[in-house]
Amino acid sequence: MTAQPPVDPNLNSFLRLAGINILSNLMVPLAGLFDVAFLGHLDELWYLAGVALATVLFNYLYWTFGFLRMGTTGLTAQALGRQDTEAMLLVGLRNGVVALGLALGILLLQWPIRMVGFSVLSATPEVKAAGQSYFDALIWGAPATLLNFVVVGWYLGRAQSRKVLLLSGVNNVTNIGFNYLFIVQWGWQSAGAGAATALSQYLMLIVGLGLIRRDISGPQLQMLWPQIGQTAALRQTLTFNRDILVRTFALISTFAVFTHLSSDLGIEILSINTLLLQVVTLAAYFIDGIAFAMENVAGVLSQQQQSQRLRQLLILSGGMSISVGIGFALLFCLFPRPLLSLLTHHETVLTQVDQYVAWLLPVMGFGAIAYLLDGYFLGLAAGKHLRQSVLMATLMGFLPFAIAAWQWRQVHLLWLALVLSMGGRAIYLALQIPQSLRFVDGTHIIPSGQKE
Numbered sequence: 001m002t003a004q005p006p007v008d009p010n011l012n013s014f015l016r017l018a019g020i021n022i023l024s025n026l027m028v029p030l031a032g033l034f035d036v037a038f039l040g041h042l043d044e045l046w047y048l049a050g051v052a053l054a055t056v057l058f059n060y061l062y063w064t065f066g067f068l069r070m071g072t073t074g075l076t077a078q079a080l081g082r083q084d085t086e087a088m089l090l091v092g093l094r095n096g097v098v099a100l101g102l103a104l105g106i107l108l109l110q111w112p113i114r115m116v117g118f119s120v121l122s123a124t125p126e127v128k129a130a131g132q133s134y135f136d137a138l139i140w141g142a143p144a145t146l147l148n149f150v151v152v153g154w155y156l157g158r159a160q161s162r163k164v165l166l167l168s169g170v171n172n173v174t175n176i177g178f179n180y181l182f183i184v185q186w187g188w189q190s191a192g193a194g195a196a197t198a199l200s201q202y203l204m205l206i207v208g209l210g211l212i213r214r215d216i217s218g219p220q221l222q223m224l225w226p227q228i229g230q231t232a233a234l235r236q237t238l239t240f241n242r243d244i245l246v247r248t249f250a251l252i253s254t255f256a257v258f259t260h261l262s263s264d265l266g267i268e269i270l271s272i273n274t275l276l277l278q279v280v281t282l283a284a285y286f287i288d289g290i291a292f293a294m295e296n297v298a299g300v301l302s303q304q305q306q307s308q309r310l311r312q313l314l315i316l317s318g319g320m321s322i323s324v325g326i327g328f329a330l331l332f333c334l335f336p337r338p339l340l341s342l343l344t345h346h347e348t349v350l351t352q353v354d355q356y357v358a359w360l361l362p363v364m365g366f367g368a369i370a371y372l373l374d375g376y377f378l379g380l381a382a383g384k385h386l387r388q389s390v391l392m393a394t395l396m397g398f399l400p401f402a403i404a405a406w407q408w409r410q411v412h413l414l415w416l417a418l419v420l421s422m423g424g425r426a427i428y429l430a431l432q433i434p435q436s437l438r439f440v441d442g443t444h445i446i447p448s449g450q451k452e
Contacts, residue, residue, distance in 0.1 A: 014293055014313055018320070020161035022289030024168040036278055038183045039193060040344035047189045048344070049123065049267055050130025052274040054190075056256045057117040057135060061106055062145055063252050067244035068099050069153035073292070074378045076157025077299025086224065089216060092154040093228045098238070099150050103143035110139045123263050133191040141198030144205040151208040159296050163211055170207050175200035243383030250390045254398050254421050261406050261414055269411055271349050272356060275340055280363060283328035287321045287368050291375030298379025307440040310376075314433065317372055325368030329360040359415035366422035373429035377436070385432045393424025 039048040072095045079087035106113070114135055118128055148167070155163045175196050182192025255277070262273040294317050301309050332339055336357045337350055344350070370389075377385050397420030405413035 014297055014316070017159060017161055017293035017296060018290045018317070020165055020289075021156075021292040022286055024161060024165040025285035025289045025292075036275070036343050038179050039190065040346070042183075042189065044126070046124065046126040046267070047130045048274065049127045049263075049270050050132075050190050051134050051193055052131075052259060052270060053118075053121055053123050053127055053263060054131035054134040054138075054194075056121060056259050057113070058138060059252045059256060060117075060249075061113070061139075061142070064245065064249045065099070065102055065146055066149065066248045067241035068095050068102075068146060068149035069156075070244050070248075070295075070378050071095065071241040072150050072153030073157040073295050074299050074381050076154055077159075077296045077379055078303055078381065080158055080296075081300035081303030088154075088158065089220065089224055090227060091157070092150060092212075093221075093224060095150045095153070096147060097228060099146040100143065103146045106142040107139070114139075121260060121263070124267065127263075127267065130190040133189070134194040137191045137194030138198050139194075141201040144198070144201035148201060148205055148208060151205070151212065154212075156292050156296060157299065159300075161292075167204050167208050167211075171200050171204035174203050241383075243387040244378070247383070247386040247390045250387075250394050254390075254394055254418070257398075257402055258414060258418055261402060262411075264406065265409060265411060265414075268348055268352065271344070271346070272353050273411075273414075275343055275349065275353065276356060276360060278343065279328065279332050279360060280367065283325055283364050284367065284371055286324045286328070287371045288375070290317050290321050290324070291372045293317070293375075294372060295375040295379040298376050299381075302380050302440050305441055307437045310440060311437060314376065318369065321368040321372040322365065325364035326361065329364040332360055333357050356411060356415060359412075359419065362419045363415070363422055366419065366426045369426035369430065370422055373426065373433075377429065377432070380436055380440070382432075382436060385429060385436075389425045389428040392428055393421045397421050397424040 036048060039051060042048075072091055075091045076088050079085075079091060114132065118132060118135075121128075121131075123131070148171075152164055152167065155161070155167075178196030178199055179193060182188045182196050186192065188195065259270070259273070259277075262270045294313060297313060298310060301307075336353055340353055341350055374386060377383075398417045401413055401417035401420060405411070405417060
């Protein structure tokens, strides 16, 4: 494998990366929307609610380890900027070892995780039973899911978004097909949704490993393998990912509490909020396509001390992200029933959704800025800012109003808490931009494991 030249940081290059990333990301929420649509059109609503409940656990299990994707992308992009082929390979291989170890741990601990998780989450017996069926099927996809984080992160860091698009297509097209087969044709309900997702993850991994095999020769792997297990190198990788882990865990906890409190307010409120969060997720995947491009370009430019280029791209990508977020919110605010009726036919849900759909505007407006700046600071390997932003937003913004919403049983206060969470992250990260640009103009980026 030969080292690739640094990414051309001009406008066309950035837009090309963002466009391909958006297409790739778009497949993920579309597959999720098909999941919701298949389950939402079953006779009983508790299958949809059960999957939403179990998803809280999988958010902790999987997305807490999102540092496997994010850390891989940032460090790989920086190695690309230095044209350091060996470093690019070692980043992916070391994180692959970490991913496999974590996945095996999840499989070994699946029974206590299931017991503790569903004992904490409150729901009706029917909803819990549906959620447990989904959990029992999906948990076996853990090794493929975590390894796919690394594969995707590695290709994003190398600015090879077309391969990510291919992998995403394999995953999500097969997921939709398996969902139709298992849920509609075979009547497996929530268990079918879990099995479909797990199988599609393994198919994605098989294709991903095949692509990597074409990029890494046997002699290269033999030469690098002794370096993969070096204690100091693995410790450095874990140290870099520490702040991302804390950031992701706190962020997932915010959405977990939001879903848990929605469940406590009744199955109809849980279903409404689940549908609206699907809209937020759809918009976020569009915005993340822009953020992934920023993550790669920021990592490359940080090694070339191109702060002026970064400043220009921040302005461009910021305008794009806010336009996407507000655009999605306006679309669903103007046409809530026609759009959301594609996901469920339950009239009790559709008649009440008008009361809450306007909250999408501030959630997506602030969220667009927060998601983009996450990508920017990931590219700079500035995990400290990411950790502090989400902790501040969660402790000072989200939790006080979430507690008030639970105390007074107010759905609007719950949505306000989510707005403050997004807004707090966006404002904190925006205030760190001037300092980060000055730092890029210096002689180096702070290496993993050192104090900022």
